[in-house]
Amino acid sequence: MDRIYERSFDLNEWFIIISLIALLLLIWITPKIFSFLEGLSYYIYGISIGMFYDHTISIPPWDFYDVNDSSAYQGIDFISYIMYGPYSYFFIYIYKKLKIRGIMNLAYLLIWTAFSLLMEWFTLKIGIFHFDKGYEMYWSIPIYMAVQSIQLLFHHKINRSA
Amino acid sequence: MSLPFFISILIILSYIVIFMRKKLSFISNSIQFMVLSIISTNYITIMTNNLEWIKASEDVTQFISLLINRECILPLVGIVMVNGYLNFGNRTYRFLLFVCLLFFISVLDILHIHFKTLEYPQWSLLNTIIMNGIYLLICILIGLGLYYLQKKEERDSGQNL
Numbered sequence: 001m002d003r004i005y006e007r008s009f010d011l012n013e014w015f016i017i018i019s020l021i022a023l024l025l026l027i028w029i030t031p032k033i034f035s036f037l038e039g040l041s042y043y044i045y046g047i048s049i050g051m052f053y054d055h056t057i058s059i060p061p062w063d064f065y066d067v068n069d070s071s072a073y074q075g076i077d078f079i080s081y082i083m084y085g086p087y088s089y090f091f092i093y094i095y096k097k098l099k100i101r102g103i104m105n106l107a108y109l110l111i112w113t114a115f116s117l118l119m120e121w122f123t124l125k126i127g128i129f130h131f132d133k134g135y136e137m138y139w140s141i142p143i144y145m146a147v148q149s150i151q152l153l154f155h156h157k158i159n160r161s162a
Numbered sequence: 163m164s165l166p167f168f169i170s171i172l173i174i175l176s177y178i179v180i181f182m183r184k185k186l187s188f189i190s191n192s193i194q195f196m197v198l199s200i201i202s203t204n205y206i207t208i209m210t211n212n213l214e215w216i217k218a219s220e221d222v223t224q225f226i227s228l229l230i231n232r233e234c235i236l237p238l239v240g241i242v243m244v245n246g247y248l249n250f251g252n253r254t255y256r257f258l259l260f261v262c263l264l265f266f267i268s269v270l271d272i273l274h275i276h277f278k279t280l281e282y283p284q285w286s287l288l289n290t291i292i293m294n295g296i297y298l299l300i301c302i303l304i305g306l307g308l309y310y311l312q313k314k315e316e317r318d319s320g321q322n323l
Contacts, residue, residue: 035315037189037308041196048196052233055203059211061220073212078204154192161188 003071005130012068012127016080023086033096038158039089045154046088049147051081057135064135068128080128087116091148092155105152113144164277168227168235171270175238184241185248190308191241197304198237201297206232209285217281224279231270236297239263243298244305260298267294 027039034042054077057064067077091112100108120140123129131137184191206228209216219225246259271290274280282290 037187037193037311037315041189041193044193044196044200048200051200051203055207056229059207060218061222061225073207158189158192 003066004069005066005127006069008069010127012123013076015123015126016076016083016128020079020083020086023083023090027086027089030093033093038162041158042089042092042151042155043085045151046084046086046091047081049088050084053143054081063133064131064139065133066130087119088151091151095152095155109145109148109152112148113141116144116148117141164227164273164279165223165230167273167277168230168270172230172234172238175235175242179238179241182242182245183249184245186241186245186305186309187312190305190312191245193308194241194244194301194305195237198240198301199233201300202232202236205293205297213284215282215284217283219279219281224277227277228274228279231274235270236267239267240298240301240305243301244309247302247305248309263298264291264294267297 027043032039054067056062058067063071068074068080069076095108098108117137117140120129120137124131124137186194206216206218210218218228243259243263247256250256250259268287268291271280271287271294275282275287
């Protein structure tokens, strides 16, 4: 039986659509520092990782939380995963712009983890996530740190293979 | 019981992918892998949670084997399919590769049924084989698109995104 939180098209849906458009525009207007395929790979990384976690721990047998208006998988859920793409793109974009090296990698990772947690808290408040089933935000800390570390390794592997 | 099978298959397949001759670059193969994992994830979720034509086991160990299949084995098969397709110039070899991989991923589905990881209350194995065939065709299409973009980038050496 699907759990329904609300049925209206309100703040959570508007946030997803507006932020997706705004972030895509930001990608469009910022100076290009990646080739098309490299930029695309960073973008898709965010989508696939977000989808992997949500379609793993928010469905049975774990079923720790729900996304958007209902526990069922909806079209707006899919769009919300596309919204993750620009974040993973800018994660590497800023990393490359700032020329992060050495121990500063850790500082960069921690800043982005804090930012991700802030975004998660905000999306929780506007109804994109529902942690009524017992999920706690602190579980997201190692998840963010792990996926961001893997993305940094992915970026360096791409640089080496280029 | 299903988990050791799927872990072993994953390791074997990883070796095949690592050491096979690949015409797609690391970036293109990565994009192919991630897009295919998105497709297979959506397919399984929609079939099991929304349509409920397929029932996934709620046993954690069996569910992990389904995850390995969904997130790793199927995308890796897609990489083998498209790189093999690009490597073989001959249509017969391409068709043989398609049939072999279709047989392979369909056997994995039979294993899922055997181990009761998946049940088909409103679905059939024939439907699964058809969907697997469509999946492999999608793999080829995405791979060809990426190969085209890769070649274009190599020619232009530009920065577009």
